[in-house]
Amino acid sequence: MIRSSVEPRQVIYGRARVSGPMVYASSSGPDLRYLHLVLPLAGHRVNAITNVWINDVLISPGQIDGAGMVTSGQYAGRVRIRKYLGDQTAADPDLVAESTDGWTAQHVLYGVAYLYLRLEYNNDAFPSGLSNISAEVEGALVHDPRTGATGYSNNWANCLLDYLRSDYGLACADDEIDFGSFVIAANLSDEQVQLNAEGTEWQSRYTCDGSFKLDEEPIDVIEKLLTAGGGSLVYVQGRYQLRGGAYEAPTDTLTASDLAGDLEIITKPSRKDIFNSVRGTFVDPDNSWQASDFPVWQSPTYLAQDGEEIWKDLQLPFTINGTRCQRLAKQLVLTERESLQINATLKYSAIRHSVMQTLAVTMPDLGWINKPFRIRSWKFDPVSGAVILQLREDGPGSYGWLYDEAANIPPSPDTNLISPLAIPAPTNLAVVATTALNRDGAAVPALLVTFTPAAHAFVNSHEVQWRISPSGEWNSAEVPAPTGRYVISPVIVGQAMDVRVRAIAILTRSPWTGIYTAAGEPDTTPPGQPAGGSVVGAIRQHVIRWTNATDSDLAKVEIWESDSNDLGAAYKQGESYSDYFVREIEANQTRWYWGRSVDRSGNVSGHAYLGTATSRYAETFDIADGAVSGLDVDFWNGDTVGTSWLEIMSCQVGDPTYPARVAISAEIQFQGQIIVTPGGEGGDNIDTPVGAARLLVNGVVVREVDLLGGGATIVWGNTIAPGVVPATVEVQSIYAAADRFPGASMTAFSTKR
Structure with missing residues (x-):
């Protein structure tokens, strides 16, 4: 695709891949999403426009529907292509209707083969923008002098004849052309050459496939066209004659009687004029229509004679077959290495001879009897009237070809470089229902997508797309390579979802995988059981510990309790994620x-x-020695008794609802006792248990003793509230026969500070 305001027209013969100037570009549609382009391909009518390439991505005729829309591949639904062969009589109606800046019904482009494309912008379809558009074209319709018909042909002679007669060529009149020579050359071009031993593969001897611009000099164009047939075009007696690359039997004679002067014989050409090996390039359709090297051809005979490789470079711009290139290369070596040459000055009668004509030369003194020579140069001397010819030995052996002489064409491309534009799709796509953790830790329905990443060095990520089946909007996520999995979360339970994947490179995208459909399912998998359980009895409580299951969505553990070793009789005690404490239970x-x-x-x-x-009960050892110091006491009742004990609290026996309490505002270090004083009648039975008393610190029983009829003493240890302030020390009557000990009381004492 050429961006130029001035560009010469192009002529195409046979098959060629070409592009053209961008003569019109405009945008239309919502958000200007459509780009309209018009690209002329040839300045004449063509037979067909077959394959089209956009950014080197092939779009074959089978991928385009009747309206011109691309139906498959990277540009499916994004590109519309209309092909006009040069015989159109009206402008494209859709382009006229959608043009925003002046493409009208008068823009027919009469006699011009062109492409009209409408491209819809999409980052997936055009990841690197638009770099080039080209097409494979079956070129000009040419005249066949053998039948008089005009039609598509890549016959070498017919294409040359068309150039001579056409307005874009030499525009010759018919009386300026030796049609007989073109008929012979056309038949020569159509001769079939055997390509394999079985005789199942054949090809035409010469074809003409290529293009040129009209700003080239005609002589340069003719020279390029002649390379495709290994022939020559000569102008004889006011008419053009064409001779193809083949041996021609002599059509006239040359003897000693024709000589008007000396006969110069050259038996060996100079070193600078010889070669024994030919290499060169041709346009290879199997290598994306790029210029490629054809297999070299070398003559073992002349290599031995010369003692080294002497190369000749040959460019064949109108030849698109490697085997045909090798035949032309061999022909060039053998015809140029015919070493015997003669320079002859002949009488005026020799003016009838022409360049490239074959003569039978008879010179008995030299041992030549009807020896074939081909005229290479013809010159007339008007002063003497002599004709000066330069002739070179010729023979059928210089034009022969056997199928086993062809060397294998190297695979295309010649190098093994990875293509950045040919990205394979991922494989082995699978989608299964699973669950995923939400941000709040809840397990939600999800789909696990797995695939085998595309095997290409340029792939840097994969795109996963999903939608509500069958026609919802696509959602996308990018997965860095070489990761081959992705979790779609959350999804709706029971809702079918379509999933597809493709590879992403810097310059292009791979095709999508096929669509895989799956539905989300609820989480019905139970978590694992807690393990490693242990239960420890403590003072008025049980401490329960365990190891949680490893499930990522574990929420909690329920604790079930029973008075017996019977799960059926158990009830739910509570729940926790970690250790659990059962508090406020009686001892034992x-x-x-x-x-x-x-x-x-x-x-x-x-x-x-x-x-x-x-x-269990609290024991003296439950309170550490020296853990309490600095006694601050707020007295509720009681006075100083004696000199060593301080009464800090007292209560009535048999009245558990009225305990004696004292608040301690600092850590304390002391010893103490509770004295139960009997009162009233019945105090004589001093050895019979009539009740019980407790000492509590912060609600925890630290000491308990039976009450006898004669009284009892509870002695506590050094620590009442170790490390905890403020603390509450409480003396409590548990039960007592108050009717036997009316008025009995309990009093707690402590040492002075």
Whole structure:
């Protein structure tokens, strides 16, 4: 695609891949999303426009529907292509209707083969923008002098004849052309050459496939066209004659009687004029229509004679087959290495001869009897009237070809470079229902997408797309390479979802995988059971510990309690994520415990046995020595008694609702006792238990003693509230026969500070 305001027209013969100038570009549609382009390909009518390339991505005729829309591949639904062969009589109606800046019905482009494209912008379709548009064209319709018909042909002679007669060529009149020579050359071009031993593969001897611009000199164009047939075009007696690359039997004679002067014989050409090897380039359709090297051809005979490789470079711009190139190369070596040459000055009668004509030369003194020579140069001397010819030995052996002489064409491209534009799609796409953790920790329905990443060095990520099946809007996520998995979360339970994946490179995208459809499912998987349970009996409580299951959506563990080792009789005690404490239970109470896990979807595990334990009383050793110091006492009642004890609290026996309490505002260090004083009648039975008393610190029993009829004493240790302030020390009557000890009371004492 050429961006130029001035560009010469192009002529195409046979098959060629070409582009053209951008003569019109305009945008239209919502957000100017459509780009309209018009690209002339040839300044004449053509037979067909077949394949089209956009950014080197092939769009074959089978990918384009009747309206011109591309229906498959990277540009499906994004590109419209209309092909006009040069015989159109009206402008494209859609372009006229959609043009915003002046493409009208008068813009027919009569006699011009062109492409009209409408491209819809899409980052996926055009990741690197628009760099080039080209097309494969079957070129000009040419005249065949053998039949008089005009039609598409890549016959070498017919294409040359068209150039001579056409307005874009030499525009010759018919009386300026030797049609007989063109008929012979056309038949030569159509001769079939065997390509394999079985005789199943053949090809035409010469074809003409290529293009040129009209700003080139005609002589340069003719020279390029002649390379495709290994022939020559000569102008003889006011008419053009064409001779193809083949041996021609002599059509006239040359003897000693024709000589008008000396006969110069050259038996060996100079070193600078010889070569034994030919290499060069041709346009290879199998290599994206790029100029490629054809296999070299070398003559073993002349290599041995010369003692080294002497190369000749040959450019074949109108030849698109490697085997045909090799035949032309061989022909060039052998015809140029015919070493015998003669320079002859002949009588005026030799004026009838022409360049490239073959003569039978008979010179008995030299041993030549009807020896074929081809005229290479013809010159007339008007002063003497002599004709000066330069001739070179010729023979059929210089034009022969056997199928086994062809060398294999190297695979295209010649190098093994990775293509940045040919990205394969990922494979093995699979989608299964799963769950994923939400931000709040809840397990939600999800889809796990797995695939095999595209095997290409330029792939840097993969795009995963999903939608509500079958026609919802696509959602996208990018997965860095070489990761081959992605979780779509959340999804709706039971809702079918379409999923597809493609690879992403810097310059292009791969095709999409096929669509895989799957639906989300609820989380029904129970979590694992708690393990490693243990239960420890403490002072008026049980401490339960365990190890949680490893489930990522674990929410909690339920604690179930029973008075016996019977799960069926258990009831739910509570729930926790970690250690659990059962508090405010009586001392010496035995319980059995089980736990079961609960996840965030409400799924529960089975019950796991955690253990059993018995609560206990507080002992003196439960309070560490020296842990309490600095006694600050707020007295509720009581006075100083004697010199060593301080009464800090007292209560009536048999009245548990009225305990004696004292608040301690600092850590204290002291010893003390509770004295139960009997009162009233019945105090004679001093050895019979009539009740009990407790000492509590912060609600925890630290000492308990039976009350006898004669009284009792509770002595506590050094620490009342170790490390905890403020603390509450409490003396409590548990039960007592108040009717036997009316007026009995309990009094607590402590040492002075």
